[in-house]
Amino acid sequence: MNNTYVTMIRGEVPQHTPVWFMRQAGRSQAEYRRIKAKYSLFEITRQPELCAYITKLPVDEYNVDAAILYKDIMTPLVPIGVDVDIKAGVGPVIANPIRSMEDVARLRALDVEGELPYMIETIRLLTEEMLQVPLIGFGGAPFTLASYMIEGGPSKNYNKTRQMLVCRPDIWDALMEKLTQMTIAYLGAQIKAGAAAIQIFDSWVGAVNRAEYEVRIFPWMERIIGTLKQQYPEVPVTMFGVGTGHLLSLWRKLPLDVIGLDWRCTVAEASAMGIAQTLQGNLDPAYLFADWPIIRREIDRILEEGKAHGKHIFNLGHGVVPEADPDVLKRITAYVHEVTAK
Structure with missing residues (x-):
């Protein structure tokens, strides 16, 4: 079992700096594209054997140290x-957006085992039969989920979401309560099924x-992460968001094990804030298209800053883009392993 990912988070000395890539499963992989031509995302996730196979693909192709x-x-x-459809080229589109307290009241409690048994079975297959690396389970944070639910889909400015947060705190807090309860149940079920770690994506916060953030969002995140750490103290929890450099000084106060960085904030800058947690990141995905000497120079800089911080997981500063060359991801993984080998 390659447990480098968890070893680093625990503050022990791993055999090398662990590597994995957000959105590593799918997107740019030829085998995934072949499957995706036949099935939608939701259709794939409802077939445990197929979903497990796709989850494992990047572990086999890139030799990464964790699966997600x-x-x-x-x-x-x-x-x-929530009436949601994921439309190609657009993203999640929601037909019944949240506009009132009545809309929030209609949201049901989540019964994970009753409603998402295929997810539980996928995790079981991966952790009991298929993987030799840790499996990362994940979920969206309440703000990011709420942003889709309120806007009705992707947004460039999140105006409706921020207006509700500021102007209708009663509706906002009611929605946060529902999503907080859902998130605790959802992530807890993934851990009980076998996930070795959890990553919370607050992509748009x-x-x-x-x-x-401090008044309207932080308390909910503190409750989610604190509950998970109380119930599953051995399972590391990571948080990641885009453009969240101004929030890192608050995130360091959360009971997180890992803080993920996008490419806008360097590892050195985050470390200088006094963050004690493991830092994860943060190669700009744009570098995936550069010549190798340029990529290598940027990797070296990130690894040097990670070494100075003490606990570092190599990743991108956002997800793998569809146009990325799988051979480049494979070469990056091999290079990080080689130059950090103990």
């Missing part, structure tokens, strides 16, 4: 009453200023 479960952050929203 193939699914979408929208997965738990369907069972609670960078749209909120620090003061609003």
Whole structure:
């Protein structure tokens, strides 16, 4: 078993710096594209054997040190009453957006085992039969889920979401309560099924200023992460968001094990904030298209800063883009392993 990922988070000395890539399962892989031509994302995730196979693909192709479960952050929203469809080239589109307290009241509690048995079976297959690396389970954070539910789909400015947060805190808090309960149940079920670690994606929370985050979002995240750490103290929890440099000084106060960085904030800058947690990141995905000497120079800089911090997991500063060359990802993984080998 290659347990480098967990070893690093625990503060022990791993055999090399662990590597994995957000959105590593799917996107740019030829085998995945072949499968995706036949099935939608939701159709894949409802077939445990196929979903497990796709989850394992990048482990085999890239030799990464962790797998992340193939699914979408929208997965738990369907069972609670959200009418969502993932449209190619657009993303999640929601037919019944949240506009009122009545809309929030209609959301049901999540019954993971009753509504998402295929996810539980996928995790079981991976952890009991298929993987020799840790499996990372994941979910969307309440703000990011709420942003889709309120906007009705992707947004560039999250105006409706921020307006509700500021102008209707009663509706906002009611929605946060529902999504917090759902997230605790959803992530807890993944851990009970066998996930070795959890990553929470608050992808779009960078749209909120620090003061609003501290009052309207931080307490919910503290409750989610604190509950998970109380129930499953041995399972590491990571948080990642885009454009969240202004929030890192708050994130360091959360009971997180790992803080993921996008490419806008360097590992050295985050470390200088006094963050004690493991830092994860943060090669700009744009570098995947550069000549190898340029990629290598940027990797070296990130690894040097990670070494100075003490606990570092190599990753991208956002997800793998569809146009990325799988051979480049494979070469990056091999290079990080080679130059950090103990």
